[in-house]
Amino acid sequence: MTSPAPKAGFLPCGDTALVVEFGDRVDRAVSDRVLRLQARVAKAKLPGVVEMVPTCRSLMVHYDPLRTGAAKLEHEIVPLLADGEAVASIGKSWRVPVCYEGDLAPDLDAVAKRVGRTTDEVIRLHSSVTYHVYMIGFLPGFPYMGDLVPELALPRLENPRLRVPPGSVAMAMRMTGAYPVASPGGWWLIGTTPIRLFEAGRARPSLFVPGDRAKFEPVAAREFAAIKRASDAGDYEVRSEELTS
């Protein structure tokens, strides 16, 4: 399949960042192009590039205006946009335990009612998909994952919570994610994970990075408590495998 990819556009973000935009919607093909460009720019070690932030639609390249400039960077990035060269996938595929029970799933009943399914069906629909990590944002370590099955798609809560408990597994629109720390939030809370999504002291502070995969695995409340104890003690390793394709 070699349908020509839509042209990428460059958008100025002041004089310290440049956005390379591939689309204006959430789309796996767009995300793949964003992540491929990120890998190529990283490999090219362009002078003055400070860091990059991939999102669903675009790649933001932060730069030091005393070491490079927008025109020079754009000139250097254009050749890297050609999709000829394959870039090896470097992500991981995670198995994330989630308890979808009781107080740990405060919106589960409401979601089931809104989408016209039983809670068991909601759990099955949510935990049967291997999600793609489009981006990390909002909070350190908060993964935006998709695509949620259309049967579960709901708008954000009309009344966002002032405090979402840490570990809450949430969904809205065609996205799902998990809150690393307590925070305000407007997504539906359908479960809780006992694992630590972000710890500054770890070699890999954020469990997920853009391009990773994740599948949720339902666990009962007792198992949740056991994993949480181990995880809080630094004694639990989230199961994962390297992505190869």
Add this chain to the structure above:
Amino acid sequence: MKPHLKVMQPGLHTTIQDVGRFGFQSVGVPVSGALELEWLRLANALVGNPQETAGFEILLAGPNFEVCADSVVVAVAGSGAELDIRGDQPRRVPAWQSVRLRRGQIIGVRVPQSAACCYLAVSGGFAIVPCLGSLSTYVRGGLGGFQGRELRAGDEVPLAFERAPDRPAARADGAALDLPPGPIRVILGPQRDCFTAAAIDAFLGSEYIISDNADRMGMRLVGPTLAHRDGYDIVSDGIATGAIQVPGSRQPIVLLADHQTTGGYPKVATVISADLPAVGRRRPGDRLRFTAVDVATAERLRRERETLLRKVIERIEVVRDDGGLDLDRLYKENIISGVVSGFDGTP
């Protein structure tokens, strides 16, 4: 007892900040760092530190510290700020001037009336392990600085040195960094196309007031509303410091050091990096106007600011006890090159 500064009064919002935390925005960690980076860098130069050393960022109301170390050299940077030294030899020390203090003396920091912030640098910096490569405090995420939070009364902030290097007091012309009055310069975009032509005209042609809703994440402005052409929800993209986003309220928000790394509101324009310090020091009630420049102009203006700061640092002069300038000692001590090249480790 390890050398430290004891917080007697914390001020309104005092945090440890350096030049920022880089390399983790892709996993959602904001850059943070000083709102007024030039002032922090100059404060460090005044006490003989490398410019990127962490210091205290003090917002709106100043803290008091007790010196719990043999000696420490400090300097406050910020137009109109001053130090109120109590205990032995009480005196006032103006901004842009270093002072050597001994155990038991009290440092009171007076925040200027005209600015939202000022910076206190301490010789040698803090004995705190960096978090993700930086000492900047990101309070919302509980990262960095002193226990990931703003200072509280009773905190003992550890100093790197028990005894400050012996060097004469230094003074800088910090006022040279004040910008001539004029509009804040921005580059339109990245989402200027999300706004009506009338909205762009209103944004560039009107005065905005900084509301009380202003903190290290951003400042909400109040002024003419800015209409979106096609709704205000966009698929999230990256955010640069200085981006001016316009949510459903149609009132702009200037995003500052602790801004989120990504966001889903259209951004009408971005403050150029040369003018970010000038925005960072503004306080609620201040009025702002904006004018658009192109990227090449912004890059030139940034180089000019950098040259200006370098000159101000090169011209740091020694203060004799009587307040006069001691040129002889200046050359003998080689303080100028010492300050420019950063702390040289002389005990």
